Amino acid sequence: MLNIVKIGGNVIDDEPLLAQFLGDFSAVRGHKILVHGGGKLATKLCDALHIPTQMLDGRRVTDAETLKVVSMVYAGWINKSIVAQLYAQGCHAIGLSGADGNAIPAVRRNPVPVDYGFVGDIKPGQINASFIQSLLEQGLVPVFSAITHDAHGSLLNSNADSVASSLAIAMSYLTPTRLIYCFEKNGVLRDPSDENSAIPEITRELYEEYKADGAISGGMIPKVDSAFNAIAFGVKEVIIGHAKSLNKGGGTMIRK
């Protein structure tokens, strides 16, 4: 089973948690891919450079200067630091953006009705899965930032959750694939105020019920939607869980 693990910005920003996570990730057996988000460094750098940060529906509006910053931070410092740390743990990582080997081409989002700038949407069918598979077969562990490209010379800023789920869908045509979202909660919670209320497994029916009664709301909805979408397109299972418990069971499972 290929494991595709996504870590969010909260893990990136927490140095001890990131170090522990990278140790756990190194210990995952078999073929694996890491996708990482960005954390607060890009916003800090934008602030220091007096580039205004504009968020719309949780997505960063990416003008030319912001694209430079996110490319530097995500594909440069964060990606290469993670690769260096993984190598030190015996994990032969290779850090990639979606431009490298044309791994993840994307399409700049339609500027109408809202112009997000250099933001790229990914079609799983266009992912260069055979290239990624060949890296895995060489014993390498691809580590992806969410910087993609339009295949016409421009980099694009994509959403790391979308990179992970698109990769999982694309790779599942070649090999059985599990998608694991690691974040700062113990899973999809029955009671958002109780970390011990992680739901072990969610079916479509339960999901609709919990959405209706308000237990699942806000930012959790797109995550769970993307999990069901991945399953619908061939991914074997999706786990949503805490970055601390990658190899320890727990979290919320979604499967066919």
Added chain:
Amino acid sequence: MLNIVKIGGNVIDDEPLLAQFLGDFSAVRGHKILVHGGGKLATKLCDALHIPTQMLDGRRVTDAETLKVVSMVYAGWINKSIVAQLYAQGCHAIGLSGADGNAIPAVRRNPVPVDYGFVGDIKPGQINASFIQSLLEQGLVPVFSAITHDAHGSLLNSNADSVASSLAIAMSYLTPTRLIYCFEKNGVLRDPSDENSAIPEITRELYEEYKADGAISGGMIPKVDSAFNAIAFGVKEVIIGHAKSLNKGGGTMIRK
């Protein structure tokens, strides 16, 4: 013949020249590797972030904050922009740092007598040439920034000329290799004030003569030294020439 082409910061900083160069590089036939320097963006970013820039003998002293900046700029924005632009020209590039696939491990320079900080020296014998060869055989074109790692979790800042010559030496054990330094002059000049005085070919004897009479001096000496060193360790030929004339002949040739 494998062509390893190095471009310096002057090319990176000159957008039209860089675009022309990347077009010419895309047209180079057969296996090829690009190594790029950094340009002025790292210094500008350090200035904007109030990180003092300290140069010693032409080498940037790299403290922890500076390492972050050069990793962002070289391995992030510049590397990925070049990759995206090459792909648009039909060149299937893959952007790498020395940490990726442990391609170029380095050793942090001895802090005595001068502490350069996170500066890494490369041993050609430790370069992961078989990994790089496997990428070439997949039809990929590796594009290297001069960010390396110590294989113990830390990134290091290396010299791009050294990355290029070390790569050329390492690859020449596997395949006949040509090293091409592209910069802003027409080659090694007999008369530094006359761009039309490029020496077509330099032998050891001529080199000693021109050094003695002062025609070859300053920053040209380490470049030519590194060329002779590459030849001594198996590289077939080294060309030092203008970034504008990559496929047009010209420049200065050094061979066995």
